[in-house]
Amino acid sequence: xxxxxxxxxxxxxxxxxxxxxxxxxxxxxxxxxxxxxxxxxxxxxxxxxxxxxxxxxxxxxxxxxxxxxxxxxxxxxxxxxxxxxxxxxxxxxxxxxxxxxxxxxxxxxxxxxxxxxxxxxxxxxxxxxx
Numbered sequence: 024x025x026x027x028x029x030x031x032x033x034x035x036x037x038x039x040x041x042x043x044x045x046x047x048x049x050x051x052x053x054x055x056x057x058x059x060x061x062x063x064x065x066x067x068x069x070x071x072x073x074x075x076x077x078x079x080x081x082x083x084x085x086x087x088x089x090x091x092x093x094x095x096x097x098x099x100x101x102x103x104x105x106x107x108x109x110x111x112x113x114x115x116x117x118x119x120x121x122x123x124x125x126x127x128x129x130x131x132x133x134x135x136x137x138x139x140x141x142x143x144x145x146x147x148x149x150x151x152x153x
Contacts, residue, residue, distance in 0.1 A: 038128035048109040063092030075130040082122040
């Protein structure tokens with residue numbers, strides 16, 4: 024249901040889309056920041072169990088070249104669930120014409136089950152990985 028074929032067709036993995044309520048992304052689980060895109064619009068995490076997660080803020084926001092995004096962690100940093108990873112200026116990104124729908128994807132789609140939809144808050148369990 025995401026307005027981007029790469030995410031909608033699950034090319035990068037299975038997961039869900041979130042409409043952020045504020046301009047921050049927190050770690051969904053304990054793990055390591057495995058990849059931080061130089062533009063700050065996306066990052067990869069690897070859990071302690073080796074599960075790879077991609078968090079991508081917005082649709083086509085890579086085109087902003089990092090403007091309005093601030094990374095709070097670096098590749099290789101260990102993080103705990105709930106720690107802030109990224110901050111972004113929602114109003115400025117919207118004013119620039121971008122959709123803030125944020126994809127949270129697991130790289131091995133056959134393992135993912137969505138367990139909660141609708142309104143959520145930080146650290147709500149929204150999906151599980153077998």
